[in-house]
Amino acid sequence: MKTLLPMDKYGVFADTCGIARVDSRFVAELFGKEHLDVLRDIQAILSPESGLSENFRQFHYKVSTHFDNQNQPTPRIMMTRDGFTMLVMGYTGKKAKHTKELYNRQFRKMEQFISTVNRARAQFPKLTKQIRLLYPDAKADFYSNECDMIHRIVLGMTAEQYHSLHGLEEDESIYTHLRRGQMAM
Secondary structure, three states, X not given: XXXXXXXXXXXXXXXXXXXXXXXXXXHHHHHOOOHHHHHHHHHHHHOHHHOOOHHHHHHHEXXXXXXXXXXXXXXXXXXXXXXXXXXXXOOOOHHHHXXXXXXXXXXXXXXXXXXXXHHHHHHHHHHHHHHHHHOXXXXXXXXXXXXXXXXXXXXXXXXXXXXXXXXXXXXXXXXXXXXXXXXXX
16 A cells, blocks of 8 residues: 555554544554454454444455565554444453554654645645745756755755665655654745
């Protein structure tokens, strides 16, 4: 599944529509359950007999495929916060309560970060419009130079330097690693 923001260490990520979701494999791991058991629980929710509306089931649960170490496709389910909540309501015990609290916090953090990224994205067209007004004949690299200048002001380095310093993949967004104040700037 393509993402707007990559998975964090708990399997929470933002899909391309900017919706926070969690991978069923991570839910199984943190609740100490077999992934097949979690998939079975989700299948019961996805059943028309579950009592949930078709709209709820389709929106809050997205079936995807993961390739394991032997490169074999295995199913996984990507759930929204409400889908996650519906799934884990029945999970009981001290560890389950702790894990539910942890996931609610992670979903909240991801949702706040999605909002920050969306606000930053909304500002980018304004920047490019201002560049066009000031420099009607600006070349393509002019825009990346302006972004690098902003990165230097906010981070004290270019995005390329930030990638290198923090060991990020070349195509990985630096914005998922910034603090809230840095994103606001």
